[in-house]
Amino acid sequence: MIDYHLHLWSHGSKDKPVVLEELAAYCEHAAAQGVSEIAVTEHFYRFSQARSILSGYFRRYPESPMRDLMEQYWEQNATADLDQYVAVALEAKAAGLPVVMGLEVDYYPEAMHRVQAMLLGYPFDVLLGSVHWIETWPFDHIDDPVVMAEWERVGVEPAWAAYTRALEELAATHTVDVLAHPDLVKVAGHRPKVPQEYFDRMAEAAATAGVAAEVSSAGMRKPVREFYPAPGLLRRFLELEVPLTTASDAHGLGDVADRAPEIKELLVAHGVTTLRRFEGRVGTEVAL
Template sequence: MGDYHVHLHDHGPYQGVGPPLGEYPPGHIEAYVEQAARAGLSEVGFTEHLYRCVESESVLGPFWENEPRQDLAAETEAMVREDRTLSLETYVEAVVAAKSRGLPVKLGLEVDFMPDSIDAVLELLEPYPWDFLIGAIHWIGGWSVDYGISAHEFARRGVRRAYEDYFALKTQLAASGAVDVLAHVDVVKRFGHVPAEVPTDLYAEVVEAAANSGTAVEVSSAGLRKPIAEIFPTPSLLRMFN
């Protein structure tokens, strides 16, 4: 068994732990492989965030500028500017070099899906030797749906509508076939926002789209460490992917 959703750098400004942001010194990748082995895992798939790489600026663009809510746009802009410290080129080189040293690693990427930029994103990624791509919805328009600072939007929008907006994008991503795997498919629940009624209708749409395009779904324990304290996807949704 492996872990196929692993990031090599923390979010936010550099806190002095680990190598400086965007650097992959000797032993950095080895340390992840050793830690995985201690947990009984035989392989590690790295999935750096595309939006964190400086190369993504030209394809994702200032996507928050079309967000009508100024507060959400400002929060996203500040977050992206703070987090965009990595180099796609350097990341790929580091993982490819680790593979050629014989380490049990795979080269992946967590791709931010936005309908308007996905074609340009795939063009940017085309030259690199990916083993797999995972796809995520982190933004609905300019709203960072899984970013704590912007969680106030759930109260304004309503939880059901937030789910509708989120799953509409996730379904579009699943249908596009642009990625191999859907990452944290119901991350919209991260902070504990759950609609009064289980949104089976929204779940069914993403399940059907994924089945039609042959896109896999990630099962992630990361949700256990979030306020929702539950795996992604929620067990009732996971069963629907059967």
């Protein structure tokens, strides 16, 4: 098993310098759950280098309280040093720790060429692609009642349609290697009447772009109380032979490799025998 989605800082916390001992502790905790390799994948927007190419990005949208909230959140988070993060991840690899170096990269319509150009300058092993907001609405901020109130204004069907379109566009940029928590839009428990229509599009986007999809336990810690992807979406990924990675999306040591045995049991039940691992952004198959 692998855990290819791990963060070093919790949501809302200040970043701090990455240290080798922290990565070693992640590896030890993962090994205790049967996970033999981890990927550190901090959010790209948490680094000052992201600010250098994306500062003011959300001003392209009409002025609104939601835009102000999103701008403030984004600017407050973009403070860590990507070079220091990379240096410690490389140090961990050189020390023999089972670590691959990655990032979680959000979708910025009309700006992904800038993101891609910057990230090509770093020796990443894997890049996860995510959609965490629709225009200026960070729909997965489940602890913010103002953000959650937007569900009623936007509507479930339009939200799923916009999310799916963004995921399709992200995959088509060929900026990332894995679609993280591919049906994240369900996080608060809101589902469309006919989700299979969206599942088909998500799976076809992954297959067409040649990217992998993530099977994550993170949804079990959210109101939706379900793995990502949903059973119907997982079946569609498998029908289209989309490679899979597995993940916890931990934001601290305690959730590293969360429910890894359950994920393995789920995949075995679906006949999955291999996972996709990455090195230098090149994927190869490893035994489940």
